[in-house]
Amino acid sequence: MSEPVKKEILQRAKNILDEYLNDQGLRKTSERYAVLEEIYRLPQDEHIDVESLFLKMRNNEYTISRATVYNSIDLLVDCGLVVKHNFKDKNALYEPALTYEHHDHLVCNSCLKIKEFLDPDIENIKKRVGKSLGSAINLHSLVFYGDCTITNCENLERKKVGSEA
Amino acid sequence: MSEPVKKEILQRAKNILDEYLNDQGLRKTSERYAVLEEIYRLPQDEHIDVESLFLKMRNNEYTISRATVYNSIDLLVDCGLVVKHNFKDKNALYEPALTYEHHDHLVCNSCLKIKEFLDPDIENIKKRVGKSLGSAINLHSLVFYGDCTITNCENLERKKVGSEA
DNA sequence: GTTTGTGCAAAATGTTTGCATGCCT
DNA sequence: AGGCATGCAAACATTTTGCACAAAC
Numbered sequence: 001m002s003e004p005v006k007k008e009i010l011q012r013a014k015n016i017l018d019e020y021l022n023d024q025g026l027r028k029t030s031e032r033y034a035v036l037e038e039i040y041r042l043p044q045d046e047h048i049d050v051e052s053l054f055l056k057m058r059n060n061e062y063t064i065s066r067a068t069v070y071n072s073i074d075l076l077v078d079c080g081l082v083v084k085h086n087f088k089d090k091n092a093l094y095e096p097a098l099t100y101e102h103h104d105h106l107v108c109n110s111c112l113k114i115k116e117f118l119d120p121d122i123e124n125i126k127k128r129v130g131k132s133l134g135s136a137i138n139l140h141s142l143v144f145y146g147d148c149t150i151t152n153c154e155n156l157e158r159k160k161v162g163s164e165a
Numbered sequence: 166m167s168e169p170v171k172k173e174i175l176q177r178a179k180n181i182l183d184e185y186l187n188d189q190g191l192r193k194t195s196e197r198y199a200v201l202e203e204i205y206r207l208p209q210d211e212h213i214d215v216e217s218l219f220l221k222m223r224n225n226e227y228t229i230s231r232a233t234v235y236n237s238i239d240l241l242v243d244c245g246l247v248v249k250h251n252f253k254d255k256n257a258l259y260e261p262a263l264t265y266e267h268h269d270h271l272v273c274n275s276c277l278k279i280k281e282f283l284d285p286d287i288e289n290i291k292k293r294v295g296k297s298l299g300s301a302i303n304l305h306s307l308v309f310y311g312d313c314t315i316t317n318c319e320n321l322e323r324k325k326v327g328s329e330a
Numbered sequence: 331g332t333t334t335g336t337g338c339a340a341a342a343t344g345t346t347t348g349c350a351t352g353c354c355t
Numbered sequence: 356a357g358g359c360a361t362g363c364a365a366a367c368a369t370t371t372t373g374c375a376c377a378a379a380c
Contacts, residue, residue, distance in 0.1 A: 027354050027359060051344080065362040070345065086251050091344070106298055115298050119290045129282050130311060133271055137311035146295060146302035192334060192379050216369080230337040235370065256369070 006099075010040045013081050013098050020079040031064055035072040039082055040096045045116055047085060047093035087114070087143065104142040171264075175205045178246050178263050185244040196229055200237040204247055205261045210279070212250060212258035252308075269307040 017036055021028050038057055042048060048056075054069045073094060076082035085093045087107060103116040122142060130137040178201055186193050203222055207213060213221075219234045238259060241247040250258045268281040287307060295302040 029354070029360060031361075049344095063362085067346080067363080068361055071360080088249070088251050106294060106300055106302070108300065109303075115300075117294050117298060119294055121286060121290050121293075125284045125286050125290075126309060128286075129271060129284055129309060133280050133282060134314050135271055135273065135280075135309070135311035136314050137271070137309045139310040141306070141308045141310075143306045144291060144294060144300070144302045145304040145306075146300035149299050149301050194335060194379075196336075228337090231369095232338080232371080233336055236335080 006040070009096075009098050010037060013040055013096070016081060016098075017076070017079065026075075031068050032072045032075065034062055034064065035069060036076055036081060039073075039076070039094055040099065042095060044099070045114065047095045047114065049091040049093055051091070053094070088145075104144070106144045106146060109145055109147050171205070174261075174263050175202060178205055178261070181246060181263075182241070182244065191240075196233050197237045197240060199227055199229065200234060201241055201246060204238075204241070204259055205264070207260060209264070210281070212260045214256040214258055216256070218259070269309070271309045271311060273311065273313050 013036055014033060017032065018028070020026075021032070034057065035053070038053060039048065050066070050069055050073060053073075054064065054066050057064050057069070073082060073084075077084050077094075081097050082094050083097045085095070085105070087093060087105070103118045104122070106115045106117055107113075108115075122140065126137050126140060129135075179198060182197065182201055183193070185191075186197070199222065200218070203218060204213065215231070215234055215238060218238075219229070219231050222229050222234070238247060238249075242249050242259075246262050247259050248262045250260070252258060268283050269287070271280045271282055273280075287305065291302050291305060294300075
């Protein structure tokens, strides 16, 4: 939340990207770092899609093309610095991977707003299922869909979302 | 697996669709029943995308348009007879909803083969998170990714898959 | 007979690709 | 200097939309 922490995390991300580009023999273009920075500048709980990211950078007087945004984001996902989400009926959404502990998502059926949560018990399920099915599970995706019972959603006319994944 | 069971399930699905169309004042078109039947004819563990479904029906001498397939499938998802999956980087995939109990998926990182599992503890997490975030959670999606520790995967060269959803 | 649902094709949306230019090494 | 990465626009794939006709009520 505080600036210093985010700066520190961004620096760490840049170092990892440096290393990755070196290892892979890829070029250190300013665009790749710019996309990384833009994503790591996102407020907590916020995710961004390619088009928004593209427009945001353009509005910030940064010249970049859509194709490069797509390419750079793919690269950042490949090296583990950015996480890609495929929520139901939405464009791919991205968020920084280093910033927080792994969290899962609750999507509101009505307004589609996304909240994040962390429940340790998922790890127990993981262990149990991994043992039972003979798999070394190293990654999971958990999404809940529900109707707000506290907050009043603005656009309640939105259709209920179906299951995903 | 046995024919009688599948027929019985299809009949049950048709009845539910009947009721739904009545309740909503929608028309009982042959296309809607045909799409339902086609999806319920899928072998266990198999999912189908819109284009394949469209071509399949066309090849079976059934005249239908893409638009109608899209419309009918959406309707079937809305009334809970069909489940829609948005697996990472793939088109939407559909499967019958009545056939089996709700199951979650374990995807092998290497061969991408999918195993199904059911762990009751997910319901506890759901309750806990719903209470804590103020949401009446009615749906979830849980996908694990892991490396087989028992079975030998054939295509081990496949890239590790990222997170989904 | 009305009106909704369908078929078709065109449009919209999201993403990828091809090629000429520019910039990293 | 050489070659990879970029910018741009066209191509592509998937889904949505608009309109005339058909079929359900």
